[in-house]
Amino acid sequence: MAKMTMVEAINMAHAWEMARDPSVVVLGEDVGINGGVFRATVGLQQRFGKQRVQDTPLAEGLIAGTAVGLAAQGLRPVAEIQFMGFIYPALDQIASHMARLRNRTRGRLTCPLVMRMPHGGGIHAPEHHSESLEALLCHHPGLQVVCPSSPARAYGLLLAAIRSPDPVLFLEPVRLYRFARQEVADDGQALPLGRCFVLREGSDLTLVTWGAMTVDSLKAAEQLAAEGVSCEVLDVGTLSPIDFDAILDSVVKTGRLVVVHEAARNCGVGAEIAATVAEHALYDLLAPIRRVTGYDTIMPLYRLEHDYIPGVARIVDAVRAAMAE
Amino acid sequence: MFKCYDSPMSQHHVVARFEIAYRACLDDDGKPIGALPEFVEDGELLRRMYRMMVRARAFDAKAVNLQRTGKLGTYPSCLGHEAAHVGVGAAMRPEDVLFTVYREIGTKFWRGVGLLDILLYWGGDERGTLYERTPQDFPFCVPIGSQMAHAAGAALAMQIRGEPRCALAFIGDGGTSQGAFYEAINLAGVKALPLVCVIVNNRWAISVPVTAQSAAQTLAQKAVAAGIPALQVDGNDVLVVYEAVAEALARARSGGGPTVIEALTYRLSDHTTSDDATRYRSAQEVEAARRVEPIARMRNFLSARGLWDGAAEEALRRECSDEIETAVQQYLSTPKQSTDAMFDYLYAQLPPTLRAQREEARRYAAPGH
Numbered sequence: 001m002a003k004m005t006m007v008e009a010i011n012m013a014h015a016w017e018m019a020r021d022p023s024v025v026v027l028g029e030d031v032g033i034n035g036g037v038f039r040a041t042v043g044l045q046q047r048f049g050k051q052r053v054q055d056t057p058l059a060e061g062l063i064a065g066t067a068v069g070l071a072a073q074g075l076r077p078v079a080e081i082q083f084m085g086f087i088y089p090a091l092d093q094i095a096s097h098m099a100r101l102r103n104r105t106r107g108r109l110t111c112p113l114v115m116r117m118p119h120g121g122g123i124h125a126p127e128h129h130s131e132s133l134e135a136l137l138c139h140h141p142g143l144q145v146v147c148p149s150s151p152a153r154a155y156g157l158l159l160a161a162i163r164s165p166d167p168v169l170f171l172e173p174v175r176l177y178r179f180a181r182q183e184v185a186d187d188g189q190a191l192p193l194g195r196c197f198v199l200r201e202g203s204d205l206t207l208v209t210w211g212a213m214t215v216d217s218l219k220a221a222e223q224l225a226a227e228g229v230s231c232e233v234l235d236v237g238t239l240s241p242i243d244f245d246a247i248l249d250s251v252v253k254t255g256r257l258v259v260v261h262e263a264a265r266n267c268g269v270g271a272e273i274a275a276t277v278a279e280h281a282l283y284d285l286l287a288p289i290r291r292v293t294g295y296d297t298i299m300p301l302y303r304l305e306h307d308y309i310p311g312v313a314r315i316v317d318a319v320r321a322a323m324a325e
Numbered sequence: 326m327f328k329c330y331d332s333p334m335s336q337h338h339v340v341a342r343f344e345i346a347y348r349a350c351l352d353d354d355g356k357p358i359g360a361l362p363e364f365v366e367d368g369e370l371l372r373r374m375y376r377m378m379v380r381a382r383a384f385d386a387k388a389v390n391l392q393r394t395g396k397l398g399t400y401p402s403c404l405g406h407e408a409a410h411v412g413v414g415a416a417m418r419p420e421d422v423l424f425t426v427y428r429e430i431g432t433k434f435w436r437g438v439g440l441l442d443i444l445l446y447w448g449g450d451e452r453g454t455l456y457e458r459t460p461q462d463f464p465f466c467v468p469i470g471s472q473m474a475h476a477a478g479a480a481l482a483m484q485i486r487g488e489p490r491c492a493l494a495f496i497g498d499g500g501t502s503q504g505a506f507y508e509a510i511n512l513a514g515v516k517a518l519p520l521v522c523v524i525v526n527n528r529w530a531i532s533v534p535v536t537a538q539s540a541a542q543t544l545a546q547k548a549v550a551a552g553i554p555a556l557q558v559d560g561n562d563v564l565v566v567y568e569a570v571a572e573a574l575a576r577a578r579s580g581g582g583p584t585v586i587e588a589l590t591y592r593l594s595d596h597t598t599s600d601d602a603t604r605y606r607s608a609q610e611v612e613a614a615r616r617v618e619p620i621a622r623m624r625n626f627l628s629a630r631g632l633w634d635g636a637a638e639e640a641l642r643r644e645c646s647d648e649i650e651t652a653v654q655q656y657l658s659t660p661k662q663s664t665d666a667m668f669d670y671l672y673a674q675l676p677p678t679l680r681a682q683r684e685e686a687r688r689y690a691a692p693g694h
Contacts (some may be wrong), residue, residue, distance in 0.1 A: 020327040025485060029418065051484075051485050052485070054481075054516075055506070057510065057511055057512055057515060059504075059508040059512075061474065061476070061504060061505060061508060062505070062508035062512055063476020064474070064476050064507065065471060065473070065475055065478060065479060065508075065509070066475075066477050066478035066509075066512065067475050067478060067479070068474065068475050068478055069474065069475040069476060069477060069478020069479040069480070069481065069482065069492070070481055070482045071462070071478075072461070072475065072478075072479065073422070073461070073478070073479045074480035074482070074487075075482050075485065077478075080613070089504070092468060092471055092505075093471060093474060096468045096471060097468075097471060097475065101452070102670050102672070102673075103449055103465055103671055104454060104464060105451070105454045105456075105668040106451050106452055106454065106455055106558060106666075106670050107670050108454065108455055108456065108460060109461075109464075110673075141671050142671050143673070145670075151458070155519070164671055164673075165672075165673035166672045194676060194677075197396075234485060240678030241672075241677075241678050241679065243677075243678075244678050245677065276347070288482075315619075
């Protein structure tokens, strides 16, 4: 098995599925000869041709709406949005059509498509290039929102996303694109959507997180283990529809919950997780639920970005506070 | 490229010009303006188009009446648009795909959508989008302009697969102010997509007249910036609508790329049954528009050619009335969907997290029709 970065694994998943399924097409800005600004689609146009890998004009709403039309015609578009901060013009298409087409036609027309986009900050990018906007998408029934946290999970989840009969918004943590190399088997095996992944087992407290924050959460868990605190780390993986059963099972086992996410706190996915745990497992809790999140501020320009993004210290402190209750 | 900057001829010269042609076959009274297109020899086609226009108008009147008596939700009348709608339907092939706004029942009826479908949709029931006889057509599109991108996507799919099919998208005069309109025709131009866009310019976007919508002399010329051929036609003349759309579809089907057609018509009705157009436009203006409405002129044309008479008219009216009555009875006796219907079509499979909500909805299901 080859060791590779997440962005290479994403590229490999595209190639596997395009070779397997002739209905898979790739579209977006600069996805052709340039291979995408992060090189996620590099080589695909050369290998699969200009019909199946198409650069589009610079219009995110158009990319999303075109993907809806392609998918309803039976193709499987994988569309790239260059950065998640540019998703806003596409929201009308995502919310008004992509999420609703199956429902509003009673299943007659469907949207089997993937919209991929870099998610989050931490790479010294310019303004509007570091946003974490998953909550905007999770609020819409009919969508699936997926956020991988390693090269292997990116490969397996992207395959599952392309094969899914319903639309998937695929959020790729920029910080992890080239963060670490991992052995990834190019075997075409998809990972399940709608399931959490247990990244570390533990007995005292559950850390629920996703995307790039899994790295910090695992580091925090390692540090806390030295203090005798045993953290279970769950990678949510699919943020909508979310696997609450796995979260509840873990919290019932450990009795404590800290949710960690990079996005702002207000109306974030962490709020939904906390509320659901409070509804279903309040009496199993030994301490109040805590959230470690980005602040309810504008994502700062990059000199302050690591002050915005929660780090290991904030996670460790939240766990310690929960353990002290 | 950028010849305008480095031309040795002169510092300032014209680098682009355009003109927009206007076409019509019939005058306001239904008399031929000049030589007619060949297809007018097909009397049966002309009668079919006329019959469909009458059918759409009769259904439309009934739908407004049902809304007024509390039996239908808000309904957008198509009164006055029948030629623009039916001419497009007649020019399309069954394998083409239709993308509408929400008023184009004449096109939908032509393509086999049932009266019951339309009643169910405006009567608050998603089953009105099932379109059994035209399964690839999109349902009505309420967010203005957004259907343009779907049509471009469908046209791109046809092009990728090398299929001799076309996407046809309607949009209104107000819709041409939306970014989605420009974005889609821009894509269609750059990729030479098999897409035909029909702008139904009915002069009013609710209360905003087209003169307040755009300073452009025509809406058709918006296509010029996308590098797309465009023309303007008399949208109350079903012959020219049919002719222009058929030509554009034939060109698109053979790889010749997209066309934008602006059909000039007039919204004789309120915007919807929730609107009162007397608040913003004069009775004189509406009366003047009524004098050039599409159905009477087509009837005059058919009668003059010996293709139509009073007996045919009477039989048609009776037939429409019976068909509409049957559809209305079916609609009124269709029980509402169960609450499960809210959940069952969200995804191919209901996510486990939604099972409890589906149960809750069942327990609290509202009584009634």
